[in-house]
Structure formats: structure tokens, C-alpha cells
Amino acid sequence: MFPRSPSFSAAGGRQLWLLPRLALVLFVAAVIGLLAYVRMSEREEARLVLVSDVLWMEQNLRFQFEQTEERLAAMLESARDGGLGEADFRARARLIAQANPALVGLHISGAVEPLDYGQVLESSQIADMVRLSRATGRPAYTDVLGNNLLAVAISDQGRDLVALMALPKILNQQVPWWFANKYRLTVLDGQGRQIASKSGVSTDDEALSYQLPFDPPGRGMILRITAYRTPTGTVQKGLIAGVVVLAVMVLLSWLRLNRQVQGRLNAEAALREEYAFRTAMEDSLSVGMRARDLDGRIIYVNAAFCRMVGYSATELMGSMPPYPYWNPADIAGHQAQNEAVLAGRAPQGGFESTVRHRNGQLVATRVYTTPLIDATGRQRGWMSSVVDITSQKAAEAREHEQEEKLRQTGRLIAMGEMASTLAHELNQPLMAMSSYASAARNFAGRGEQDMLDSTLNKIAEQAQRAAGVVRRIREFVRKHAPHREECDLNEIARDTLELIDPDARARGVRLVCELAPDMPIIAADRVLLGQVMVNLLRNAIDACAEQAADRREVVFSTGCTADQVGFSVADRGHGIPAEIVERLYEAFFTTKTLGMGIGLNICRSIIEQHHGKLHHHARPDGGTQFHVSLPR
Incomplete structure (x- = not known):
């Protein structure tokens, strides 16, 4: 194979990249054109539907006016020669009003007596329309009067009928609910002022509108119908969203293709740098790291662990229990710890284990184990931190x-x-x-x-x-040597009091013993607890030895609760000054002339060794009380 020319490779690369770029531009243009075409088609279809609905509504309103005219003409004909009485007039007027609720007034003149129903309105326009109706022999309508009323005049052989109709009521009666939910119907007068309207939608977001003259009945009246914007259908939204998502996917795919080669090179360089950094960091650790799979096979060790056990990583990798660094004298213990770890029962605070170095030296360690989770979230084994x-x-x-x-x-x-x-x-x-x-x-x-x-x-x-x-x-x-055994606090107290009693009597101090009955047996070191009692009693005797005779009293008492046992030593001495309370338990701190300052420090160490507490407080009548509590 021959090496390709650099110029040819660059030209070929530009040509290869030109095609996806051109395809992307054409795709975006096609998507934009498709969306625009769909939008225009929807608007044209909505316009045709609007025109059809407007014509239907206009004919519906004209039909209502024509029916009303016919009923009014029939009433006027019945009134010829006085054939329509007052009662008949009102009855027929009510029937016409029921058929057309927009009718608010009715007046017949030229009869023997004028007949009136409802509202009567005197206007010059009404008189003009009456003369026009007499001249033409056809119904004549006025312009829109006050309160959005419209008057129609009908004449027949010297008799005149004038009817008043409210345009808002006509719209409320004749415009159906489905039409009001789709359109806003508005009636305008000759000057373009709004006379009446009906709408079932509260928004003013308008789109298409159409208007046509409504003359007659009203002179110069115009019907304007405006279509509300309808929400785009779910299917259409889904298609548009799908097209947009596809466009974004194409763009992202092109960007990823453009960056793939450089990204791979950068990733390889970063991986090499990260591996070198991790290796240097792990080699500098003083804590041993060991990873094992779920079967207990060693899959990773760091340099600190290798130094701890004296074996190289090559020798340890792939090893199965028993491992070469296990202490031969405690194989059973190592095996039990290993089974507990592999079963997921490793203590959260770690456990101690003694391993053997390759040179035979025993190394005490504390091992902390956690699950080893891979990038997919699956447990691959166990990672242990081993501290020397x-x-x-x-x-x-x-x-x-x-x-x-x-x-x-x-x-x-x-x-x-x-x-x-x-x-x-x-x-x-x-x-x-x-x-x-x-x-x-x-x-x-x-x-x-x-x-x-x-x-x-x-x-x-x-x-x-x-x-x-x-x-x-x-x-x-x-x-x-400290050791635990079953012991009774009351028994220890009796021996201690018998031992300390001569010193108390020699110094004139009364020892009062208050031992609680039925004290539980606890596991403790009786000699160490006796030493605590002796120290506290001697301190109490020293505190009250120089007091008045009636205050030379030390009370020793025992007691227990549901989860604790304890004893207390109370004196009526001079008490503990506030400035030395913080240092009371420090080693070699004392207020006595010949004291060494280790008594209370030793007492606290002994009680804490027994997982108990030693504390004190001032007594209300003077003196101090020390209290020791131990777990049952």
C-alpha cells in the first residue's frame, strides 16, 4: 500500500463532510417548508368553514325576521274594519312574543282605538318608516334606536303596525351554543359602532374574521364574525414534535460524528494520565488496599499491602484462601473472618486480624471492608482497607x-x-x-x-x-491484673468500709452506710472497684475532717435501675471551688499539701474501663457527692 497524498486526503475529507452538512441544511429547509405549508392549509380551511358558517348564520337571522314580519302582517290584516279586539290583540301579541322573545313592544294605529303592547317608542325615524311602508307596501326598518332597539313598520289600507325588537335578545335567541363557542358574532351600525354581540369564549385572542352587510332589516347594519384560535390537535402536535426531535437528533449525530475522532484521542490521553496519577497516588498510600471478587480471589493489591505482607502483587494476584500471608497458628480464625466478609457480615467498624510477613514477623492489622461496585451499579466483589x-x-x-x-x-x-x-x-x-x-x-x-x-x-x-x-x-x-468476675457491689462495699473505718474513727468522721437490698450481680474487677471506693471515701474523709463535729459525716450508698447499678459517696465538707472543677480529674493535679493528684484520675480510668461514668455535684447543704454508674 502506498501512502496517500496529504492534499488528497484533506480534499476527500472536505468532500465527505460537505455531504452531511448539505443534507442537514436541506432537511431543515424541508421541515420549515412543511410546517409553513401545513399552517397555510389549516388557515385556508378555517377561512372556508368560517364563510360557510357566516352565510348560514345570516340566513338564519333573516328567516327569523321574515317569520316575525309574516306574523305581524297577519295581525294587522285581522285588525281591518275593527275585527281585532283588545283581548285578541294582546293574546296574539303574546304568541308572537313567545315565538320571538326579542319583541319588546307593539303598536297598531289607524283602527277605531290604537292598540299597544309592551314598550311604545315615539321617534321621527319610526314616522318616516311608516310613511315609507305606506308608499312601498312592504315592511320598512329604522336605523338602530336607543337601547339597541330596532323598529319595523308595516302598513295595510290605512292601518299601521310598529314593532320594537331588541337586537341583543335576537342574538341570544338565534345564535346556537356551538356557534358562540367557535365565533364571536358582532352587529355594527352604519358608523361601525358595536350594537350587540354574543360570544361563548372569554379570550380576545382573535384570528380569522369575516363580515357582510345585513341590510335589510337594518339600514347600514353589518354582521362581523370572528373565529377564535383553536388549539392544535394532539396528533398534529405529536407530528411536529417528532419532526423537531428528528431534526435535533440529526444535528446531534452530526456534531458527535464531527467530534468523535478528537474525543477518542482526548479520552485516551486522559485515561493514560489518570492511570499514571492513580498509580502514583496508590503507591504513596500507607494504607494497604486489597480487592477480591465474590469468590474471594484477589484481583488487586497496592504497594502498601505488598510491603505489609512481604509478597509482590504478581504473587498475590489470583490467590484464593488460604492466602500465603495468613498466620498458620490461626487459620481457623482467618477462615471465619473471610467467610463473614464474603457473606456481607463484615463489621462496619472493621475487625482486627494478625497476618504473617514473609520473613515470619507477625503484623497486627485492622481491616475495613466495603462492597466493590462497578460502573453499572453491580457488585463485583469486596474492597478492603488494611491498616497496620x-x-x-x-x-x-x-x-x-x-x-x-x-x-x-x-x-x-x-x-x-x-x-x-x-x-x-x-x-x-x-x-x-x-x-x-x-x-x-x-x-x-x-x-x-x-x-x-x-x-x-x-x-x-x-x-x-x-x-x-x-x-x-x-x-x-x-x-x-484486671479481670472480670461476678461480684456484688454491696459485698465489695462492706469489705471497703471495714478497711477504711479505722481511719474514719481515728479522725472523728462518722461513716453512714446505706446499701440497697437485692442488688444485681455484675461482671467487674472487684479489686479495682474497691480501689475506687477507697479513694472516694478517703477524699470525703479528708474533706470533712476539719469541719465541725456535727458535719463530720460521710454517707456511702448503693442503688440500681433497670439498666444500671451504682454507688455514691457524699460528704459535708468544704466543697469543690468552681475554678478547679475543670481540672479535677487531671493527672497530678491536687489541692492537698502531700497529695500526688492521681486518685481521681485513676478512679475515672477504672470506671471508664468498666464502661461506666464518674461524675460529681455540689450538695444543697454543703459538701460534694460523687456518683459512679455501671452497666448491668
């Missing part, structure tokens, strides 16, 4: 360890402050045991067996009492 949370997990573990150390430190500080009181509490059972031992020796020497048994039982009771104090102290102070 190994560092986050390590940080959380370190933070948890620090919190546990902080709680342990808080417990040691609390126990250090209560050491002297606890020593005194232990001294009492020990001194009692010593006294009971001396008494037992004496009873044994005297052989008093009953007293000896009673004394030994008391020694055992005091030993159990001391052992209970030591046990509670050890449980409170020792390092304890």
Missing part, C-alpha cells in the same frame, strides 16, 4: 502497663497513709489474744474446762479478725 496497627498495639500495651503501675502506686500511697491506723487496728486483736492466752493458762491450772474452752474460742475469733484485716490489706496492695 502493630505500633498502636505496642503503644496500647505500654500505656496499659503504665496505668497498672499507676494504680499500684496509688494503692501503695493509700496504704502508706493508713499504715498507722491499720497498725492500731491489728494491735487490738493481738492484745486481746494475749489477754485471753493468760486467762486460758489460769483456767487450765485450775482445771476449769468450760472457761478454758470459751477463752480458746475467743482467741480463735480474734486471730480470724486479725487474719481478715491482713487479707484485705494484701488483696488491696498486691499487683493485680
